[in-house]
Amino acid sequence: MPHSLTVTKVEGKPGQVYYPLKLNEVPRPKPGPKEVLVRLHAASLNHRDFFIRQHLYPGISFDHPLLSDGCGTVVEVGSEVPSGSLLIGKRVILTPIRNWDSAKDGPEEPSKFGAIGGSVASPIGTASDYALLTPADFEPAPAHLSAHEAAALPLVGLTAWRALSTKILNGDLQSAAGRNILITGIGGGVALSALQFASALGANVYVTSGDPSKLERAKSLGAKGGVSYREAAWDKQLAALLSPSRPYLDAVIDGAGGDVVARSVRLLRPGGIIAVYGMTVGPKMDWVMTAVLKNVELKGTTMGSRAEFRDMVNFVREHQIRPVVSRVARGGLADIAGVDSLFEDMRHGRQFGKLVIEISAPEDESGAKL
Template sequence: MPQALFVKKVDGKPGEVYYPLQLNSVPKPKPGPDELLIQLHAAALNHRDFFIRQHLYPGISFTHPLLADGSGTVVEIGNPTTNSPSSSSSSSYLGKRVILYPASGWSSSPSAPEDPSKFTTLGAAALSPIGTAQDYVAVPASQIELAPPHLSPAEAAALPLVGLTAWRALVTKALDGDVSRAVAGRNILVTGIGGGVALCALQFGVALGCNVFVTSSSASKLSRAVTSLGAKGGVSYRDSDWDKQLAAQLPRDRPYLDAVIDGAGGDIIAKTVRLVRHGGVVVVYGMTVSPRMDWLMSAVMRNIELRGTTMGSRDEFRDMVAFVREHRIRPVVSRVVKGLDNIEGIDGLFEDMRDGKQFGKLVIEISSPPDEEGGAKL
């Protein structure tokens, strides 16, 4: 019988509780009209999942499976509805590897979800029954993209949420949706390299021709970003003068930052205000340091814009996946454990996230593709 991974409710206050993982047997889903049944091969963790286990994320469900990121193979197609725009193309997905849009309720608006009250990220979410920590999932055909063929199942599962978040932060927000603006060699700072969003932002920026600089507390992570992923330079944010160190690394013919892509908050404005050009942009997609950050009058006087961003639309997801396919970008996978029933191993992935050990995504291998040796046969 198929299985799915949930968080188990126990008593405790938000921030003090740590919900245990629970594996349950579940009925095999039956795809409804214009839905696809996907046998999942891999699913990936995000910081959101760690926050859920601490009850530090809104709208938690204990009856819907965990995780937003997943890749798998379409094994069954639901009956099409009359005149459905997706019915004619659904059959073409049968037997194909796909990745899931990791949210629902945001179609195409470049500014924000069309109806914020209906938008949700997938996985242990009250507003959606879909989660990728399970053997099979049924989803609308409109919610998937073909997996880029150069990606392994684990790499494909590592892409959706962090890739979408990074794409929106860099392209939609920092470059105003115009990728041609990057050709001139814009200088971009990406903070906290090692996390999935930061790594994707680095990879996208390099592919677009930007000069990308990074921060981290780890010398080895900084080195990998420069030697393996194309960063132009990097500094440790533990150094009190990291802003001065970064200034010394900027090109002489463009000695300023055009944009900052940040997931930490805290004192990021104070540290970068003199580095960001007049009219530049600071894009914040998270605040891991604290839920508040300072905004300085000196930033106002330089006409610097602060832009908040989270996740992205279905249209942005399509564009991001196409970019990954075109440029053969491979999401960085930090570690993979095998099996939904490997609770100890999965808990170990959460510990990596808690301790900041990961460089890239943390992935659960669920099954092998049907065409691979040992893969499931249906």
């Protein structure tokens, strides 16, 4: 019998409660005429999943499977799916968002937009043996990626892609070459994806972290240099790393908030951009007068559209980018302790890259390889 993972509701205040994981036996779905059945091989965690377990995310479902990121193989198609027989046996990456087609500024209907996984807005989640989809709900997996790597890509890749390509480069990818870009909090999935994308485009990427070993690993992935945000004068240390021919930052990609504006504005060129996709330090950040006088642009950015997801996957395929996987729990969905250990890695910030659950065996019913 197939399985899925959900959370169980227990009493507690948001931020103090921690919902336990629940393993469920579920029937194998049967695709309708226009549907596709995907056997999941691997799924990965995002911070939204940790927030869901703390009731710090809106629209939580206690019935729908957790997790937004997954890779699997098409094993069955409905009778009305165009060229459906050609999909059988194809490895795919699930689209992690719903109801945002292509609008640049944001979802066409914001009230309907959301991510899959543990959400009342969609019954789909990748912490499941099977996912029932439409052809619009996935992209072909790049052939150079393992299932673990492909499962590590969707949500963080989409978020990083929108921050870089849409918010900073305004769609002009060629303009990235030679720019100085600071990416904060390296080690998280979005930050690492942004590093890989920007480096592939020829940008000079600098990073911050509180862990010296993560700074060194980032350099092996293409970062020009890095500084510890635990140092009181990290902004001055960063300034010393910049080339005399371009002694300023063009942009910042940030997921922490806090004092990033006050610190980075000293290094940003006039008209520089700060793209913020999260605020893990706190829900507020300071906006200083220096930023106003330098015409700095502060841009909020979220996940991204279906069109941006397609562009991101194609970019990964073209540039042979491999998402960074921190650790894989290989016991499957039934190994609750193993899955919980991944959440503990996230809680304590131990990961460098994505935390992945191997769901199916290395060779499943369609012969797909992990």
